[in-house]
Amino acid sequence: xSEIMSGAHILCRTLxxxxxxxxxxxxxxxxxxxxxxxxxxxxxxxxxxxxxxxxAHAADGYARASGRVGVCVATSGPxxxxxxxxxxxxxxxxxxxxxxxxxxxxxxxxxDAFQETDIIGITLxxxxxxxxxxxxxxxxxxxxxxxxxxxxGRPGPVLIDVPKDVQNxxxxxxxxxxxxxxxxxxPSAPLPAAGDDAVRRxxxxxxxxxxxxxxxxxxxxxxxxYAEVRALxxxxxxxxxxxxxxxxxxxxxxxxxxxxxxxxxxxxxxRAIQRADLIVGIGLRFDDRVTxxxxxxxxxxxxxxxxxxxxxxxxxxPTAVGIVGDAANVTRRLVAAVQARTCDDWRAEIExxxxxxxxxxxxxxxxxxxxxxxxxxxxxxxxxxTDVGQHQMWVAKLxxxxxxxxxxxxxxxxxxxxxVPAAMGVHxxxxxxxxxxxxxxxxxxxxxxxxATMVQEGxxxxxxxxxxxxxxxxxxxxxxxxxxxxSSTPIWSPDYVKLAEAYGIPGYRVxxxxxxxxxxGQANAAPGPAxxxxxxxxxxxxxxxxxPGGSLAEPIEAAV
Amino acid sequence: MTASHAVDVLLDxxxxxxxxxxxxxxxRNVAVQAFTVRPCGPAGxxxxxxxxxxxxxxxxxxxxxxxxxxxxxxxxxxxTPDPITEEQP
Numbered sequence: 054x055s056e057i058m059s060g061a062h063i064l065c066r067t068l069x070x071x072x073x074x075x076x077x078x079x080x081x082x083x084x085x086x087x088x089x090x091x092x093x094x095x096x097x098x099x100x101x102x103x104x105x106x107x108x109a110h111a112a113d114g115y116a117r118a119s120g121r122v123g124v125c126v127a128t129s130g131p132x133x134x135x136x137x138x139x140x141x142x143x144x145x146x147x148x149x150x151x152x153x154x155x156x157x158x159x160x161x162x163x164x165d166a167f168q169e170t171d172i173i174g175i176t177l178x179x180x181x182x183x184x185x186x187x188x189x190x191x192x193x194x195x196x197x198x199x200x201x202x203x204x205x206g207r208p209g210p211v212l213i214d215v216p217k218d219v220q221n222x223x224x225x226x227x228x229x230x231x232x233x234x235x236x237x238x239x240p241s242a243p244l245p246a247a248g249d250d251a252v253r254r255x256x257x258x259x260x261x262x263x264x265x266x267x268x269x270x271x272x273x274x275x276x277x278x279y280a281e282v283r284a285l286x287x288x289x290x291x292x293x294x295x296x297x298x299x300x301x302x303x304x305x306x307x308x309x310x311x312x313x314x315x316x317x318x319x320x321x322x323x324r325a326i327q328r329a330d331l332i333v334g335i336g337l338r339f340d341d342r343v344t345x346x347x348x349x350x351x352x353x354x355x356x357x358x359x360x361x362x363x364x365x366x367x368x369x370x371p372t373a374v375g376i377v378g379d380a381a382n383v384t385r386r387l388v389a390a391v392q393a394r395t396c397d398d399w400r401a402e403i404e405x406x407x408x409x410x411x412x413x414x415x416x417x418x419x420x421x422x423x424x425x426x427x428x429x430x431x432x433x434x435x436x437x438x439t440d441v442g443q444h445q446m447w448v449a450k451l452x453x454x455x456x457x458x459x460x461x462x463x464x465x466x467x468x469x470x471x472x473v474p475a476a477m478g479v480h481x482x483x484x485x486x487x488x489x490x491x492x493x494x495x496x497x498x499x500x501x502x503x504x505a506t507m508v509q510e511g512x513x514x515x516x517x518x519x520x521x522x523x524x525x526x527x528x529x530x531x532x533x534x535x536x537x538x539x540s541s542t543p544i545w546s547p548d549y550v551k552l553a554e555a556y557g558i559p560g561y562r563v564x565x566x567x568x569x570x571x572x573x574g575q576a577n578a579a580p581g582p583a584x585x586x587x588x589x590x591x592x593x594x595x596x597x598x599x600x601p602g603g604s605l606a607e608p609i610e611a612a613v
Numbered sequence: 614m615t616a617s618h619a620v621d622v623l624l625d626x627x628x629x630x631x632x633x634x635x636x637x638x639x640x641r642n643v644a645v646q647a648f649t650v651r652p653c654g655p656a657g658x659x660x661x662x663x664x665x666x667x668x669x670x671x672x673x674x675x676x677x678x679x680x681x682x683x684x685x686x687x688x689x690x691x692x693t694p695d696p697i698t699e700e701q702p
Contacts, residue, residue: 173629177636182683183629202683364677 055227060189061090061220067196077108081128084155086220103502107474109139114478130168141179145465149208158218181209189222256390262331271298272336278381290396298464301454315343317446321406323605336380339369349604417566420447426573435487440472440496443525446595470499476514494520504556507582516584553584618672623687626659630684
């Protein structure tokens, strides 16, 4: 039956009926009708963040961990512009996020009204789709469409801008239970299906190759293609390389797992790429941090590229066979088409180049020791959310990921400040398991106010800070490429233990290796959020490193 | 090799879709030699036509980005060799 409802009520009801159960947001003038209606839909849990950027990152974290759309809410003007970094992060990493922003009332649009900004114009290049709702009667369809667009095909962020008077506008609304036209699924383009011929040619290349490799990325996680990728590797013996966002798409410790490629990839991984005669890339985009100098990338290799996004195929590396399709479906067909084989000689050739890794860390406060302690304290049943910088690379290289989709980080945009708020979203998606947000002292200070959100909302996030007193990765670049002029990279920190105390959560400082396991165990076992500061070597570097624009064949392996 | 690529895009005739399509050209910093937008066919559909003078790979990358825009229904490219030749000294 139909009833008269305001736009704000329609917005809440439609979100709830679409299965949304949590929103991350911050109220303000132009979104007040929505917040007025919100308590009448109790199935929508609202998490009040301390800054709208955190709302977008938390929605992103929720989306990546749950596989469902993450929703964030902000007011017009500064509220909306504060979402921008989070939306750009989600856009670069193909994460389904829907942002709902208040807008000034329709008659005021274009008059530079108080807190008016053209958020649709600002976010056009970093959203998959956007809507300016001009009539409350459109709202329900817009919300359903936005949720579908965000998830369909290659996921991405979508923005809905709702003028305040549209939120207040009363219109007739028909429950989808009664109105069949509302209940009907939205028409959407079918996902592309790969042709048999392309799969056959890819299988032939795999059969003929002497030095084949698999490179898997985020697309494998988005498509839940873990079993298919593992089956392809095990049937062919091809070693598997996981990109930064592909980490945990293939179990670390599996005999066929090689590691991460690119700028901070292990030497043997990059050397394998340079020697390979075939690369089977699944759900990755061969970005510059993976390839280094494109002209020198994998000079002997033909490339089979499987991706859902047609525009990615051939975009960065020439492709012998490009297959547009869902990673799970295409890989499953490839497994059926390919002949069983082994790559024992090739694997032995790669392994011959393996060298002991690890640098020198004073007092034994090595990233490896810290990460081992977190792994042991959680029994490996945890999701690690990282920020951006040196710690991110150490975690990527050293944490023994065994379970799918348990590594969440800002890859494409490289957003410092991502980990702490994103981990809140991950916790809400996976309340049954531990979530550790690992940051440097720089990135942590960007969004540390979210500790208040964790306390107020009861979000169990464990915070680890790798404190080296520097913006470490930038300092490392200054050391290598800018004559060791450490310009503006030494960074002061507050007393994190006292800070934790001020927020009412347990705080710990670890300065000696002998304390690591005990403190991590205590923090992990504590109810609610906890903070652990690890005081690490100030000028440690992440090795190896391919200089920006350099060839994968020319790594820096020691201080210069 | 440089050639003229006339790109025809059929898309939803809404300001946001047209704006997003323009953004693809702006972001890639591709020189556009001619540009028209007009209503076309059934109500609510527009045809955007533009000419790029560039290499085939660049033109193809632009076209692939248009395919990704929600509201774009079809993209067609007609390629002709550069019609302008310079007199050799």
